[in-house]
Amino acid sequence: MSRRRTSARAAQAAPRCTVTVCRGCCCGTGKIPGVDHEAQLATLRAELGSIAQVRAVNCLDACEQANVVVVQPSATGRAAGGRPVWLGLVNDPDATADITAWVGAGGPGLAEVPEILDLYVFSPSRRVRRAVEED
Template identity: 45%
Template structure:
């Protein structure tokens, strides 16, 4: 591992790992050209997945284009079976927000831990029917 990336943590079974769905079209939109990381926010999310914090899926569009850097945190399988719904975020970008996201996902993410204070203002209120259609 390089000095700027933490070493991967102990692997969890895939069913215990929350998921992330990110919009491939708007990933990196919030920081734009001022993001110092090559690959920007999309690269940060790829690193989270590579380090085992989440299962990552990029989609063409989440139909929230005006909100930039839309990321949906999906509950792990057991939380989903218990009725926990995904948590949608807008303008989720940068090292600090991504670190908050990683910590929350490692704590179990949706249904297992409270959304961190640093991400609370980025949560998009959603209805269950919209969540089901977009993250099924």
């Protein structure tokens, strides 16, 4: 199947932004002491549950960036040129609040990534990126 068809299918299947939160081997565990991983996920779900799909996954295979959050655009955001944004080292409540505000404003393709979140943006390998973005 071509990428174009895959992207079109993904856009049709995701009318809202999707926020994927890694909770695998390094993210969501004791690797990052002092981070309340359960509270972070609960906050994302409480703040975004009515406007975005929030899902926890086992491992995004970007352990050196723990905790990892991927914000995928809505169908409208994708049509406007938005692409998934990978955020790493999301280990404090302020970063979580910045993510919820950005997704609340529309997310990728519809709202600029807040400058503060530029500090968290990273590019995973194509293999890792493809596995998540095609879900």
